[in-house]
Amino acid sequence: MLTHRGFVAALIVRRSYGFVQERKELFLTRRQLRRNVCGMTWKTEKLPYAGILATIESDKNNNFYAELNESIETKWKDKYLSAWLRIPLAQAGLAAEASRLGFRMHHAPADGETLILYKWLSNDSEDKVPYYAPATQIGCAGFLVNKNREILVIKEWRIRSDGSRVPAHMWKLPGGLADPGENILQAAARETFEETGIKSHGISVLAFWHRHNVTPWEKSDLYFIVRLECIAAENQIQLCPSEIAAARWVKIDNYFNSNDEEFKHPLIRKICRELYTSTEPTSEMIDLGIQFPGRDLYPTYFPQHLTKLTQKILAVASDVDGTLLMKNAQLHPQNKIAILNTNIKFFPATGKCRAGARNSLDGIPITAGVFVNGLVVYDDNDSIIFERTLSKETVQIVQSICKGHEASNFFLVAYCRDCLFSPTPEASRVAELATFYKEPKPIMWPSNSQTISPNKLLILGEPQSLLDARPRIEQSLESYASITSAMSNMLEVLPLGASKRLGVQALCNHLGTCEHTQLLAIGDGENDIDMLRHAAIGVALENASPSVKRAADIIVNDNDSAGAARALGIASA
Structure with a gap:
């Protein structure tokens, strides 16, 4: 299908391209006819997919409207799907007459001397003429391989000169033109679904061509072969009967070994022979999301062997707040789907306690993971395999610091695994940890502070006040603790030398996963920087700070646009 709605009708080349195929039998024979009635002169030619183009030459007796209406009703309507007019600019007034008969503007050719209008004639189907690409049109085909x-291959309908239709001779890939604002992976998946009823998502680019002087408007043409993966386990074909004559699954080996002319599409055979010697392609270009600073996000495709991947990604570690969660602290639906559908080991690496992470990631089973900024690590058996706590002396120093900043309204919270303590649990800023961030509700700090051994301390306050106070806090604690921050309204006090990354390293070692070659890490905060640097691939979200982006290999969409889901797709590529 060539259009955003379906197959290209009439004039515009529907990309029957049996790929680079330019066999003349794919197009109707062009005939030129000349009509000269009562001073009205035009030249007609038949176009692909039951279209008729009339080039206006003169209208001496002002009979254009009547003659055009007669041709539509008595000669074109029952034989063609669409009618097209080429009107000289000097006779542009005829366009107004044509509009009264339902003609619409399609484009103005680069010669600057003519206007092209069209009218969809069929009452039995919707108007499927595609948008006009001024210079270069972008098309995509889906290369979908099942288990x-x-x-998946199709045969389109071919329209004969008498208006009847027959199946095309050669099996080709489903595909068509990309819609405005649609990327090539999305376009290939959409076209495949529209033509065959099979849902899939784009993974990579396998090949593309670039050709020029494409019929009928002599435009340039970029056409991409996109590797797709099925979304559902069941892949029952439900073809679009108005556009597709047949669709079927064909063994890769059978396609390129067959001597049948139906299976000799040169580009498909080349991909089957060279890229699919096993169940996975030997070469492909994947979207690494590399961005020029300050520009809107856009896909960037690199050959996979040029990435840092030396082995297959076996695990994904992801931050939660600001990464999996949107700005409203809700899990993005696309992130949830991506996590539930991935075959790769996924675990959260978050500043939250495990109970808070489970509350935030509702619907996603969470056992193993890195919590409290790397200070409490659980395995799949619900056992703690790594833990660090602050010294009592450190706790006393931080308590004194907070008391000394009462005018700045600093609030203290202690994390002890899944229990949170605070001297002021009812303060709105402290209570927000439970109401907004979904952590367990903080309870009153025990009168004898010696009875608790916090993993970390959280200092809450106004962003600017914390920023101003941070150098003095770091100086006071330089021999006792490390300071980091995930959000501007929080400072986190960790045991000296501790970090989220060390917790991730501990879990990777426990899982038998190499952090440097088999882990993809996703994050957005200062506390994620070390984790991103040491992973095989570090992915930062667009909402991350500049320092986090510099530590990452790839930058993806922000947290409100499901950037983490895109990162999971990269891990699966």
Whole structure:
């Protein structure tokens, strides 16, 4: 299908391209006819997919409207899907007459001398003429391989000169033109679904061509072959009967070994032979999300062997707040789907306690993970495999610091695994940890502070007040603790030398996963920097600070645009 709605009708090349195929039998024979009635002169030619183009030459007796209406009703309507007019600019007034008969503006060719209008004639189907690409049109085909190592192929309808239709001779890939604002992976998946009823998502680019002088408007053409993966386990074909004559699954080996002319599409055979010697392609270009600073996000495709991947990604560690969660602290639905559908080991690496992470990631089973900024690490058996706590002396120093900043309204919270303590649990800023961030509700700090051994301390306050006070706090604690921050309204006090990354390293070692070659890490905060630097691939979200982005290999969409889901797609590529 060539359009955003379906197959290209009439004039515009529907990309029957049996790929680079330019066989003339794909197009109707062009005939030129000349009509000269009562001073009205035009030249007509038949176009692909049951279209008729009339080039206006003169209208000496002002009979254009009547002659055009007669041609539509008595000669074109029952034989063609669409009618097209090429009107000289000097006779542009005829466009107004044509509009009264339902013609619409399509484009003005680069010669600057003519206007092209069209009218969809069929009452039995919707108008499927695509948008006009001024210079270069972008098309995509879906290369979809199922679990049986079969590729999905189709045959389109071909329209004969008498208006009847027959199946095309050669099996090709489903595909068509990209819609405005649609990327090539999305376009290939959409076209495949519209033509075959099979839902998929784009993974990578396998090949593309660039050709020029494409019929009928002599435009340039970029056409991408996109590797797709099925979304559902069941892949029952439900073809679009108005556009597709047949669709089927064909064994990859059968396609490129067959001597049948139906299976000799040169580009498909090349991909089958060279790239699919096993169940996975040997070469492909994946979206690494590399961005020029300050520009809107856009896909960037690199050959996979040029990435840092030396082995297959086996695990994904992801921050939660600001990464999996949107700005409203809710889990993005696309992130949830991506996590539940991935075959890769996924675990959270977060400043939250485990109970808070489970509350925030409702619907996602969480056992193993890195919590409290790397200070409490659980395995899949619900056992703690790594833990660090602050010294009592450190706790006393931080208590004194907070008391000394009462005018700045600093509030203290202690994290003891899944229990939170605070001297002021009813303060709104402290209570917000439970109401907004979904942590367990903080309870009153025990009168004897010696009875608790916090993993970390959280200092809450106004962002600017914390920023101003941070150098003095770090100086006071330089021999006792490390300071980090995940959000501007929080400072986190950790045991000296501790970090989220050390917790991730401990869990990777426990899982038998190499952090440097088999882990993809996702984050947005200062406390994620070390984790991103040491992972095989570090992914920062667009909402991350500049220092976090500099530590990452890839930058993806922000947390309100499901950037983490995109990162999980990269891990699966």
